[in-house]
Structure formats: structure tokens, C-alpha cells
Amino acid sequence: MGYIIKGEKHNWELVIGLEVHAQVISKAKLFSGSSTDFGGGPNTQVSFIDAGMPGMLPVLNGHAVEQAVKTGLGLKAKINRRSVFARKNYFYADMPQGYQISQYDQPIVGEGTLVLDMPDGSLREIGIERLHLEQDAGKSIHDLHPHKSYIDLNRSGIPLMEIVSKPDIRTPEEAGIYLKKLRSILRYLGTCDGNMEEGSMRCDANVSVRPVGSTELRTRCEIKNVNSVRFVMQAIEYEARRQVDCYESGGTVDQETRLYDSNKGETRSMRSKEFAHDYRYFPDPDLLPIEFDEAFVTRLQGALPELPDDKLARFTKDFGLTAYDAGVLVAEKENAEYFEEVAKGCDPKLAANWVITNLFGVLNKRGVEIGDSPVSAKNLGRLIELISDNTISSRMAKEVFEAMVETGKTPDAIVEERGMKQITDTGAIDAAVDKIIAENADKVAQYKSGKVQMLGWFVGQVMKATQGKANPAMCSDALKKKLDA
Amino acid sequence: MSLDKATVRRIATLSRIEVADADLEVVAGQLSGILNWIEQLKEVDTTDVAPMTGGTDLKLQWRPDVVNDGDKMEKVLANAPDGHDGFFGVPKVVE
Numbered sequence: 001m002g003y004i005i006k007g008e009k010h011n012w013e014l015v016i017g018l019e020v021h022a023q024v025i026s027k028a029k030l031f032s033g034s035s036t037d038f039g040g041g042p043n044t045q046v047s048f049i050d051a052g053m054p055g056m057l058p059v060l061n062g063h064a065v066e067q068a069v070k071t072g073l074g075l076k077a078k079i080n081r082r083s084v085f086a087r088k089n090y091f092y093a094d095m096p097q098g099y100q101i102s103q104y105d106q107p108i109v110g111e112g113t114l115v116l117d118m119p120d121g122s123l124r125e126i127g128i129e130r131l132h133l134e135q136d137a138g139k140s141i142h143d144l145h146p147h148k149s150y151i152d153l154n155r156s157g158i159p160l161m162e163i164v165s166k167p168d169i170r171t172p173e174e175a176g177i178y179l180k181k182l183r184s185i186l187r188y189l190g191t192c193d194g195n196m197e198e199g200s201m202r203c204d205a206n207v208s209v210r211p212v213g214s215t216e217l218r219t220r221c222e223i224k225n226v227n228s229v230r231f232v233m234q235a236i237e238y239e240a241r242r243q244v245d246c247y248e249s250g251g252t253v254d255q256e257t258r259l260y261d262s263n264k265g266e267t268r269s270m271r272s273k274e275f276a277h278d279y280r281y282f283p284d285p286d287l288l289p290i291e292f293d294e295a296f297v298t299r300l301q302g303a304l305p306e307l308p309d310d311k312l313a314r315f316t317k318d319f320g321l322t323a324y325d326a327g328v329l330v331a332e333k334e335n336a337e338y339f340e341e342v343a344k345g346c347d348p349k350l351a352a353n354w355v356i357t358n359l360f361g362v363l364n365k366r367g368v369e370i371g372d373s374p375v376s377a378k379n380l381g382r383l384i385e386l387i388s389d390n391t392i393s394s395r396m397a398k399e400v401f402e403a404m405v406e407t408g409k410t411p412d413a414i415v416e417e418r419g420m421k422q423i424t425d426t427g428a429i430d431a432a433v434d435k436i437i438a439e440n441a442d443k444v445a446q447y448k449s450g451k452v453q454m455l456g457w458f459v460g461q462v463m464k465a466t467q468g469k470a471n472p473a474m475c476s477d478a479l480k481k482k483l484d485a
Numbered sequence: 486m487s488l489d490k491a492t493v494r495r496i497a498t499l500s501r502i503e504v505a506d507a508d509l510e511v512v513a514g515q516l517s518g519i520l521n522w523i524e525q526l527k528e529v530d531t532t533d534v535a536p537m538t539g540g541t542d543l544k545l546q547w548r549p550d551v552v553n554d555g556d557k558m559e560k561v562l563a564n565a566p567d568g569h570d571g572f573f574g575v576p577k578v579v580e
Contacts, residue, residue, distance in 0.1 A: 027550050034555030042571035046561045047554035062547030091501060093575045140578055150572035153561070278499060288545035 003171035005240060007248045010211035014240045015220070016169035017129075018232075020182060022161045022192035023136070023200035024067045030135045030159035031058030031101065038198060042152040050157040052096030057286055064159040065290060067191040068108050068133050070300050071161055074189045074307055075128050077112025079297050083132075085287045089280045094138035094151050102162075104281040107132035108290060114165070114185070115309060116177045117327050126178055127166030133290075136160050161192065167206065167217065172233040172240075179203060179229045180331070184308050188333050196227050203232050207239045209247070218243075219253045223267055226260050235260035239267045311336055319348035328356055334370045341377035346384040354384055358398075362405050374405050383411040390471055391415065392422050423470045426478070429462070432470065433478045436461045447483055455479060486524060487517040 005012040026036055032049040049056040072079050086104035109131035116124040138153040163182065169175050183194035183201060194201050208220035223239060226232045238260075243253050258267040306314075308330045315326035315336075329352060330336045343351040359380065363373060383404065387397050392415055403414045415421055423429060436458060437444055447454040455476065462475045488496075490509040493516065497504040504512055558571050567574035 028548075028552050028554075032555075033548065033551060033553040035552045041558070043558045043561050043573075044571070045555045046558070048561070049554075051561050059546055059548045061550055063550035065547065089499070091499075093573075093578055141572070142578065144572070145569070145574065145577075147577055148567070148569070148574045149576070149578045150569060151575055152572055280499070285539065288539055288541075288543060290545060 003173070004212060005209070005244045007244050009248055012209045012240070012244045012247075013212045014170055014172075014236070015167045015208045015210060015217060016171075016175055016236060017167040017206040017220075018165045018169065018175060018178060019204040019206070020163045020179070021136075021202045021204075022071075022163060022182075022186055022194070024064050024133075024159040024161055025191055025193060026061060026063050026067065026159055028061055028063075029157040030061050030064050030133065032157055034157070036158050038200075040154055042150075043154065045154040046156065050096075050153055052098070052156075058101065058284075060287065060290065061159065064133060065108070065292070066300060067159075068131060068161055069292075069297060070189050070304065071163070071186065071191045072109030072112065072131055073297075073301055073304055074185050074191075075109070075112035075114060075131070075163075077128055077131065078110035080106065080108055080110055081293065081297070082106070082289050082291050083108040084289045085133075085284045086281045087284045088134075089278075092137065093149060094140045094153070094156070096138070096153065096156065100135060100137065101284055101287070102134035102281075103132035106289075114178060114181055116174060116181055117312070117323070118174075118177070121323055124174065126168045126174070129164040129166050131161055131163045134160050134162055167208075172236045175205065175236055176229050176233045179232060181308070184331055184333075188305055188307050190305075196229070199227065202227060205232055205236055205239075207236055207243070208253070209240050209243045219255045221253065221255065221267070222257050223260050224257055224270070231260060231262050234262070234265060235267055238265060242267065308333075308336075315348075315352075319343065319352070321349060321352050325352045325356060328360075332370070338370050338373070338377045342381040342384070345381050347388055350384050350387070351381065354380060354401075358401055374408055375401070379404060379410050386411055386415065390422055390424050392420055393468075393472065396420050396422070396468065419469075421469065423466055424474060426474070428466075429470055429474055429478050432462050432465045433458075433475065433482060436465065437479075437482060444483065455483070458483070486520045488513045488520070 003014060005014075023036075024030075028034065029036060029047075029050060032047040034047040034050055035045045037045065047056075049058055069079055083103055084106040085101050087099040088102045088104070089099040091098060107130045111130070112128035114126045114128060116126060118124055136155045136158040138151055138156040141150040141152065144150050165178065169178060183196075186192040186201075187194050192201060196202070203226050205223045205226065206220045207223065208218045210216055210218050221239060221243070223235045226235050239258065246253050257270045259270050260267050311330045312323070312326045315321045315329060316323055319326075321329070328335075329339045335355075339351065339355050342355055359373065359375060362375075363370060366374075380401075383397060383400060386392050386400075387394055392400060400411050400414050400420065403409070403418075404411060407414070440458075440461070443454060443457065447458075458479045459472060459475050462470055462479065463472065490513055493504065493509050493513045496516075497512075562568040562571070562573065565573050
């Protein structure tokens with residue numbers, strides 16, 4: 001913990017809850033058969049249902065139900081086998097029905113838990129309050145015409161999961177880790193692609209402050225639609241400071257919706273719309289409750305992939321990796337899969353080291369994802385095998401790796417081409433050792449007179465004589481044997 | 486149950502229906518009449534009846550996740566009073 005804002009009157013702590021809108025991965029919309037693809041021409045992915053035409057009736061996409069239940073299971077949450085769609089009424093140009101079909105007091109998923117892996121190695125549990133299904137609104141474009149807003153309804157009706165945390169988060173850092181962890185779980189499950197830039201994952205942050213030691217919940221402000229993890233953390237930091245300043249100067253905090261301006265690094269009040277919060281929820285009469293049996297849940301449970309927490313536990317237990325290394329590897333499903341492929345035929349700790357230090361270094365430098373890695377997992381695994389069986393030294397392996405990055409060739413081909421094979425033939429090493437000893441009688445005398453640290457110099461000479469190809473440990477052994485004889 | 490004029494004005498605003506001040510009294514009376522009529526439902530004893538969201542025994546139908554609609558921009562915009570380049574045009578919404 002330890003995130004305290006020091007004021008004149010009190011020390012203050014933060015109380016943060018996050019609401020994440022995650023776009024469900026599906027082909028068709030929540031209640032219609034039009035496409036959810038990103039980037040289509042305006043209003044080309046719109047049915048009469050999505051356009052709110054009178055008399056059109058919604059029919060639920062069963063796949064969206066499966067995705068929501070899968071996500072609930074991934075969050076170890078209570079699955080509600082009966083839940084109800086409700087209308088949330090408000091008026092906005094990009095919502096043609098005049099209401100959003102959402103869920104209110106009977107959501108499809110209830111309470112669950114998300115475990116944060118803190119940088120100091122500790123674990124921190126954040127409660128999940130609920131997850132519900134709802135439809136997205138269309139998109140308003142304000143800069144195409146001087147006096148008009150343009151409306152594109154392609155997004156209208158796309159299925160979203162709203163995932164609400166309990167107000168358990170205490171620091172901006174925890175908020176960031178929560179979002180990354182949630183994103184990781186969603187991506188493992190294949191229920192949301194987690195792309196914040198394209199808007200398929202959006203976050204609202206509820207922030208309040210209170211004097212340290214108190215358990216009260218003070219008035220909160222909701223910061224809407226922040227579109228990156230970094231901005232969420234910055235917005236919380238700014239907003240908490242603002243509220244502390246408010247209280248400390250004798251003022252009060254109004255419950256309101258605020259926007260984060262990432263250019264100025266501040267939050268500001270949204271002009272509150274008249275009756276904006278009078279949503280008049282009621283059960284949608286066009287839709288019956290969502291109901292399914294236990295077998296439906298069991299089937300989905302049985303098909304769940306291994307999730308990051310389980311994978312991390314397995315990597316530390318079976319492979320002996322540190323929690324930190326395992327955490328780095330499991331954060332992205334694709335990275336974890338790559339690592340496992342590398343580690344198939346070689347020492348897993350060495351494999352983790354190579355993937356994290358060398359491969360990720362190259363990927364970062366080139367700005368590419370693991371899917372576009374210039375080095376295949378199979379080739380990297382083979383390189384590590386060549387180190388382990390003493391074909392090449394670790395130092396040479398770095399050179400081979402660089403060549404692999406440049407050329408995409410197999411390590412065997414590179415070692416062969418460049419004649420880098422390590423000399424492990426004792427005859428050849430002994431010959432080189434004999435030669436060096438014969439040529440440097442003065443140094444031998446020094447060694448024998450007690451300057452044993454001269455051994456390093458001899459090893460260096462043998463390495464030089466073999467163009468670095470001799471196995472250093474074997475050289476050292478051979479030298480000792482002869483010099484001490 | 487009877488509604489006052491302020492409540493009627495608020496409902497009208499939420500519904501985006503224009504009701505002239507002179508008509509508020511009349512509309513209040515009409516809406517109150519409807520509410521009173523519906524209130525008779527409260528006379529039914531529902532002690533052992535679970536809350537319902539509909540009046541049928543039907544189960545909610547699910548559709549498969551298949552794209553079989555859309556791609557009809559012109560039809561969708563056919564009744565729009567102000568269509569532009571495939572968009573609906575509306576009065577500028579300033580945030």
C-alpha cells in the first residue's frame with residue numbers, strides 16, 4: 001500500500017473502483033445479425049434493429065451469453081443462471097432506440113475476485129462486484145461539418161461486458177495492475193481483445209478520498225472513458241489530489257462525472273445534462289430473462305484454457321522460474337506459448353532468461369509483437385541446446401543469436417558457416433596448452449612461485465590461440481593439470 | 486395517485502414531448518386517471534407469486550453468432566431527414 005496524500009489536516013488514502021467496458025469477441029451483434037467488424041464504411045453494419053426502427057424485435061446472440069459466462073468463470077465469480085435485461089433510458093443522438101438494453105438488478109455474473117501480482121512479489125485480491133451484458137451505442141463524429149454532428153451506427157448494438165470492481169483499489173498503481181491483469185485474463189479467455197486504443201476496452205474510474213484510518217466512503221467522482229492504462233493512473237492521481245485540496249480548504253466534493261484531459265493532465269467536470277441520471281430502468285418487455293442450466297456452465301468450465309495465475313504457478317513449480325520471470329512470461333498468452341515452445345527441449349531457466357533478456361530486447365527495439373519475432377521458438381530452443389551441450393560457449397551464443405535475428409537462419413547453419421563450433425576435443429586443447437606453456441617459461445615460473453592468479457592469463461592465451469573456440473572450463477582444467485604437475 | 490404539474494413537465498422533458506404550460510393541468514388529470522386505473526392491480530394478492538418480466542411461459546430464443554444482416558446503408562438512411570455521405574446528420578452535439 002503506502003500511497004498516502006499528505007495534507008495539512010489529515011493524511012488521506014484513496015478509495016477506487018473501476019468499471020471496465022469490454023467488447024465481447026463475436027461475429028454478430030448482441031441482438032441482430034449485423035457484423036461487429038472494426039473499420040467498415042459508415043452505417044454499413046447496421047440492421048433495422050440497430051437503427052432503432054419501430055416494430056423491430058431483438059433476438060439474443062447465444063454466443064455473447066457464453067462469452068459472458070466464460071469471463072465470469074475466469075474471474076471465479078458467481079454465475080447467475082437467470083438474469084434479466086433492462087432498459088436504461090436516456091436521450092442521445094447516437095442511441096436511436098432512446099434506451100440502452102443493459103442489465104440492472106439481476107446481472108448474468110455476480111461477485112468474483114481478481115488477484116493482483118504486486119511488484120514486491122505479494123498478492124492482492126480485488127473484489128469483482130458484477131459483470132453484465134449490454135449493447136454499445138453508435139459513434140458521433142463532430143468534426144466533419146461545421147454545424148452538424150454525424151452519426152455512424154456501426155457500433156450500435158455491439159455486445160459489451162461491463163465489469164465492475166468493488167471499491168477495493170487503493171493506489172493508482174493498483175488500478176494499473178488491475179487493468180493489465182483483467183486485460184490479460186480476457187485475452188486468455190478469448191472473450192475480449194483488450195485493445196484500448198481501438199476502444200474495445202474502456203475504463204471509468206470512481207475515485208474518492210478519506211482520512212487514513214477511517215472506513216467511511218465519501219462522495220465519489222466518476223472519471224469517464226479513459227482509454228489507456230497510463231491515463232487511468234494519471235487521472236486517478238490528479239483527481240485524488242484535487243479532492244484532498246477541496247476538503248483541506250474547507251470545501252466539499254460534488255458527486256459528478258468528470259473527463260480526463262490527457263494533454264493538460266487534469267480532470268474537469270462534464271457539463272451535467274439535465275436529468276442525466278434519471279435512467280428509469282425497467283425490465284425490457286421485448287426480452288425474456290436469460291436462463292440456462294448447470295450443464296451449460298459445466299461445459300464452458302470444462303473448456304476454459306489455462307489462465308495466467310495457473311500458468312504462473314506451473315512455471316514456478318515445474319520449471320523453477322522466479323515469480324517475477326514467470327509473471328513477465330505469462331502476462332501475454334502469446335509470450336507464454338512461445339516460451340513453452342522454446343523450453344521444450346532445453347533448460348527452462350536458461351530459456352526464460354534468453355526469452356526475457358535477449359528476445360524481448362530485440363522485439364522492443366524493433367517495436368514488434370512476438371507473432372512477428374525474427375527468431376522462431378524452435379530455433380531459439382535449439383540455440384540453448386547448443387550452449388547446454390557445449391557445442392558453443394555462452395559468449396558465442398550471443399553472436400549466433402544476433403546472426404539469427406538478422407538472417408532468420410537456424411543456429412546450426414550459422415555455427416557451421418562461421419566455424420564457431422567450440423573445441424571440446426581434449427587433444428586439440430592439450431596441444432594449444434602445451435604450446436602456450438612452452439612459449440612462456442617466465443610466466444610459468446611466476447605461477448609456480450605462487451602467483452596462481454596467472455591462471456587467468458593462461459586461459460586467455462589459449463582462448464586467443466583457438467580464436468575463442470576452446471571451451472574455457474576445459475582449458476582451465478588442462479592448464480591446472482599441467483602447471484601443477 | 487395523482488400527478489402534479491411539475492412532475493408532468495419533467496416526464497414531458499424526459500420523453501422529448503412538448504407540452505404547453507396551458508395543457509399541463511389537463512395532461513396531469515389524464516395521466517393520473519391512467520395510473521389510478523393501473524393501481525387496481527395492487528388489489529390482487531401476489532404473496533406467493535414470483536416476480537415476472539412477462540406474461541408467457543415462453544423461453545428466450547437465442548440466435549447463432551452468424552452475420553446475416555446489415556450492408557443496407559441506403560435503406561437504413563432512407564427516412565433520415567438529413568443524410569450525408571452515409572452518415573445521419575443531426576444538430577451539432579457540443580460536449
